[in-house]
Amino acid sequence: MPIVKFVPQNKEIDVAAGTNLLKAADDAGLYIEGDCAGKGTCGKCRVKVIGGADEPPTTAESKLLSESELKAGWVLACQRNIEKDCTVEVPVQKDAHTRKTTLAGGVENLDVEPAVEKIAVKLNRPAVKDQTADLERLLAELEKGELHVKPRELAGFPSMLRKNSYSVTAAISGKRILSIEPGDTTEQLYGVAFDIGTTTIVGSLLDLKTASVIAVAAVTNPQNIYGADVISRITHASQAEDGLKQLQDKVIEAVNKIIHDLLRQTKIARDRIYEIIAVGNTTMSHLFMGIDPTYLAPAPFIPAYSKALEVEAAELGIRINPAGRVIFLPNIAGYVGSDTVGVILAAELDLPGDNCAAIDIGTNGELVLRANDKLMACSTAAGPAFEGAQIKQGMRAAAGAIETVSYINDGIELKMIDDAPACGICGSGLIDAASALLDAGLVEPSGRFVNPEENPDKIPAQFKDRLRRGNGGYEFVLVSGKESDTGEDIVISQGDLRELQLAKGAINAGLMILLKEADISENDLDRVLLAGAFGNYVRRESALGIGLLPQIPAEKIIAIGNAAGDGARMALASLTMRKRAFELSKTVKHMELSTRPDFQEFFVDALPFRKMQ
Ligand code: FES
Structure with missing residues (x-):
């Protein structure tokens, strides 16, 4: 069996001859x-x-790698x-998670109201005159009426009781005893809220006694x-043998990795985590629970289930207290998942209030509109451009990603994340770049680069060498290979601008349909909330400049951080919030865009880089 050694990670693996290199690395x-x-x-x-x-x-490889890269031994795994x-x-992966882990909030000012209660008791010792069984003795002392307990929880109970002078603590959820622990452990009550994103998974460890976030960790999905x-x-x-199991194993493995990291950061014991609340898009919820998502893909996009699902951690192989509860919040529709429920909860859109749109921009754009106190939501396939994917030199928001591009003093100025040498461009940088190139007159509102052969006068002298013909049309050199971290020129290509147009067109069209259904115009919007890490870092002026957002005053456009994760944390910390999440999922009106003839009209109308009308 061939041996592959990976450096600098220094990992070795035996593989069967013919194994794919990407799989071997995985x-x-x-x-x-x-x-x-x-x-x-x-x-x-x-x-x-x-x-x-x-x-x-x-x-x-010949198509996607340069001569020099091929010569140096680069291959596509x-x-x-x-x-x-x-x-x-x-190549060592740069940390693309910092921005997602620093946005954890949502539980400030919540009443402490966990679903799991811990009660410490000291039981009377049994005697010949009192031969009550250990469990019944405990139940009587707890005074909680009939409670269920699994034999597993009772396995070591009798000797635990005696070794600890009859002092124990019961962790109770609803009518179930999750755990019986030696001594008084009431101070140790924890839960984890997960935002299961298609690209990134973020977990927040909460102290449920104080409703506070004590650690956050993230991994790439x-x-x-x-x-x-x-x-x-x-x-x-649906098509690969064991495909569903492989996908479920991957997400559970990631969840366990995050839990391990959270425990390492805080030194708390694994079995003191009693509850997990997860949100994610509808596909993620199916894969997490190991439920066939096949019929989500073709019209009419039917999920296997929508309501919240609850299972025992041990059943999923999640390594917290084995009896701990794992609850995936309810979905709204096939492409509007519990992450949107989280956004609505965190932004309080389920309560009466102003006319407000919330946009969670990711691979799918999820849009919510509260207008005249009614809630509507839709999902629109923005594609992965905003995550830096399908972009020639796109990357996630990690050190060295170009994040701002400005047209200032007749020049293009760049800023890289962490001020590291440039190695690619992230989603917010792409929007900035398009906006700056429009301002510089190098890109037409149609999204095409100005043709330097047809219109040489339109290209300012300082950009003449930077606008050049690439493989798929013109491209603009943002950073030359001499200055980049990769040694390659970093460019914005015509294809990148097209991807961005498609993504923004999809978001615009979705929003226009919601506004039309509510019979209001963008001018009637009091606020537009941008959810998610991308929404937090995108520059409002650039997003307005390319027409990604409705033309309302910039101060009415407000970034609200990782609202989906905030919603999960709120539902974990507070039973009232959890009930609200369950309820609101039933009241949101879902708009299916694919069957609407006007979607295409709005979409085509929204493709040019111009302000929304
Ligand atoms: S070219 Fe290898 S994963 Fe895309």
Whole structure:
């Protein structure tokens, strides 16, 4: 069996001859970026073979890698099968999670109202005159009426009781005893709220006695290996042998990794976590629970279930207290999931109030409108451009990503995350770049680069060398290879601008339909809330400049952070909030866009880079 050694991570793995290199890396626990599920079209899974393999480049590699990269040994991991021992250099992934973990909030000012209660008791010792069984003795002392307990919880109970002078603590959820613990453990009551994103999974550890967030951790959703978007994952779940199980295993593995990290940060004991509340899009909820998502993909996009599902942690293999409860909040429709329920809860859109739209921009754009105290929601396939995917040199918001691009003093100025050398462009940088190129007159409102051959006078002298012809049309060089971290020029291509137009067109069209249904115009909007990390970092002026957002005064556009995660944290900390989440999911009117003839009209109308009308 060939051995693959991965450096600098220093991991070695034996694989069967013919194993795909991307799979081998995944089996070795390494994350290699990729957006196309190994189809060889995104070019993101590049690794360098530094010993042991010398096959000629594949067609995809020849297309997506430069001469110099091929010469230096770069390959696309998904295009290579391992036939003999080799050493492979995997670029160290930059941390793209900081921005998602620093936004944890949502539980400030909540009443402390956890679903799990802990009661410490000291039982009377049994005697010949009082032969009451241990459990019944405990139940009588708890004074909670009939409570159920699984034999597993009773296994060590008798000796625990005696070793601890009859002092124990019961953790109770509803009518169930989840755990009986030695001594008084009432101070140790924890839960974790998860935001299961298609791209990133974020977990927040809450002290349920105080309703406070005490640690946050995040990982890239490892289902990524099966594709960057939900449709690829649904396809894998429904068509690959064991596909659904593979996807469920991946997300549970990620959840366990986050829990491990949270425990390491706080030094609390694993079995003192009694509850998990999760939110995510409808596909994520199906995959998390191991439920077939096949019929979400074709019209009429029917989920297997919508209501909140609750299971025992041990049943899913989630490593908290084995009797701990895991609750996925309810979905609204096939493409409007519990993450949107979380946004509505966090933004209090389920309460009467002003005319307000909330936009959660991710691979799917989820839109909510409260108008005249009625709630409507829709989902629109924005594509992964805002996550930096399907963009020539797109990347997630990690160190070195170009995040702001400004047209100032007749020049283009850039700012990279953490002021690190540029290595790509993230979603907010892409919007900025389009806006700056429009301002500089290098891009027409139609989204096309000005043709320097037809209109040489329109290209300012300082940009003449930077606007050039690339493989798929013109491209603008943001950073030259001499200054970039990668040694390659970092460009915005015509294709990138097209992807951005499609994404913004989809968001615009969705919002216009909601406004039309509510019989109001964008001028009637009192506020537009931007949810999610992307919404937090995108510059409002640039988003307005390319027409991504409704034309209302910039001060009415408000970033509300990771509202989906906030909603999960609120539902974990407070039973009242949880009930509200359950209720609101039934009252939101879902608008299905795919069947609306006017969607296409709005979409086409919204493609140009111009302010919304
Ligand atoms: S080219 Fe390999 S994952 Fe996309």
